[in-house]
Amino acid sequence: MTLEDTCLLAKYCSKAGNPLYCHTLCFPYTRLHGENGDGGLLAVANIPKKYRNSTLERLPIKEENPKAFAIIQRYGQKVVEKVDEGVGLYLYGVPSKENPKGVGNGKTTSAIAILLEYLRERTILEAKRERKIDEVPAFFMKMAKFQNIYNSQFRGSNDSQAENGDKYQALKRKMMKCDLLVLDDIGLRGTTEALQNEIYEIIDERDTNERSTIFTSNVPLDKIAGILGEQIASRIEGMTLGVPFYGKDNRKKSL
Numbered sequence: 001m002t003l004e005d006t007c008l009l010a011k012y013c014s015k016a017g018n019p020l021y022c023h024t025l026c027f028p029y030t031r032l033h034g035e036n037g038d039g040g041l042l043a044v045a046n047i048p049k050k051y052r053n054s055t056l057e058r059l060p061i062k063e064e065n066p067k068a069f070a071i072i073q074r075y076g077q078k079v080v081e082k083v084d085e086g087v088g089l090y091l092y093g094v095p096s097k098e099n100p101k102g103v104g105n106g107k108t109t110s111a112i113a114i115l116l117e118y119l120r121e122r123t124i125l126e127a128k129r130e131r132k133i134d135e136v137p138a139f140f141m142k143m144a145k146f147q148n149i150y151n152s153q154f155r156g157s158n159d160s161q162a163e164n165g166d167k168y169q170a171l172k173r174k175m176m177k178c179d180l181l182v183l184d185d186i187g188l189r190g191t192t193e194a195l196q197n198e199i200y201e202i203i204d205e206r207d208t209n210e211r212s213t214i215f216t217s218n219v220p221l222d223k224i225a226g227i228l229g230e231q232i233a234s235r236i237e238g239m240t241l242g243v244p245f246y247g248k249d250n251r252k253k254s255l
Contacts, residue, residue: 003029006037008055008120028127032119041119041133046140051112059113061106064247071243072110076117080125083118083180086210088240093218096246104249107216111182114214115140118180138180144188146171150195172198176205180212186236187219187227196229203232207239215240 002022004010007029015021024035034040042052056076062069068091075082075089091111093102115138122138125131149171152164175181191199206213217224221242225233 006033008032008042008053008116009123011057012120012124028123031126031133032123041123041137042116044136045115045119045138047112047115048140051109052116054109054112054116056113056117059106059110060250061110061245065106065245068106068110068243068245071241072114076114079114079118080121083212086212086239088213089114089215090221090236090240090242091214091216092220092242092244094220094244094246099247099249101249102218102245104251105245105247106250107245108184110245111184111214111216112140115180115182136174136178138182139174139178140182140184141171141175142184143186146175146183147189147191147195150198172202175202178211180214181206182214182216184216185218186215187217187224190227196232199228200232200235203235203239207235213239220244 002017002019003024003026004013004016004022007013007016007022007026009028009032010016010022013022013028022029024030024037030040032040033042038049056073059069059072061072071089075087089111091107093099093105093107095102099105118138122131122133126133149164149168153161153168155161156164175183203213205211215236219227221233221237221240224236
């Protein structure tokens with residue numbers, strides 16, 4: 001069985017669908033997807049399974065958010081260049097009468113579409129021996145989960161706290177060092193001063209070293225300081241282009 005229907009590299013590959021090449025022994029395929037289709041760089045990048053097919057060509061936001069769609073597409077078309085330049089985005093929902101919290105209008109899907117395109121391009125460059133992948137090139141992190149992992153260092157037995165502390169430090173290093181980081185749902189809930197310091201350290205490290213960061217939020221940038229503090233808000237504003245998202249909550253089920 002060939003893999004052209006499941007491989008994210010198929011649209012770039014002249015051998016897609018050819019049974020002599022399009023199988024699980026293909027190096028670019030296994031590099032990106034893993035041998036069983038559930039690993040590789042996609043798993044290492046921490047992309048939730050429900051979003052692993054959320055590519056630029058499938059982006060469902062054009063009708064309700066044409067300007068955001070155009071920005072995401074332009075960024076994606078030159079994604080390696082933009083990431084190397086340290087260009088970041090702040091994708092935020094705009095509240096409306098039909099969607100008071102500005103949620104479910106495609107921010108996370110758009111951010112992951114860019115992340116997937118970056119992984120595609122980096123996999124191709126490595127396959128061509130033009131640019132090696134030494135560490136995790138891109139990483140996705142929900143801020144609520146990050147906060148939970150941070151808090152786990154201070155709960156349970158001493159051994160448990162030590163183990164969770166090691167996990168947190170490894171996660172923090174990934175978030176600091178990867179070329180492209182997606183921080184999802186930033187500003188979703190309040191934080192302690194200690195956690196704000198941790199978030200600031202990560203963001204400041206990325207800003208100082210011109211590493212690209214894409215933020216998604218339901219909070220406009222001019223209000224994020226009230227949740228995360230002026231220092232963090234200032235850093236985010238200086239390292240990103242704000243991209244508003246409008247429209248209904250597409251996650252709501254309808255009869």
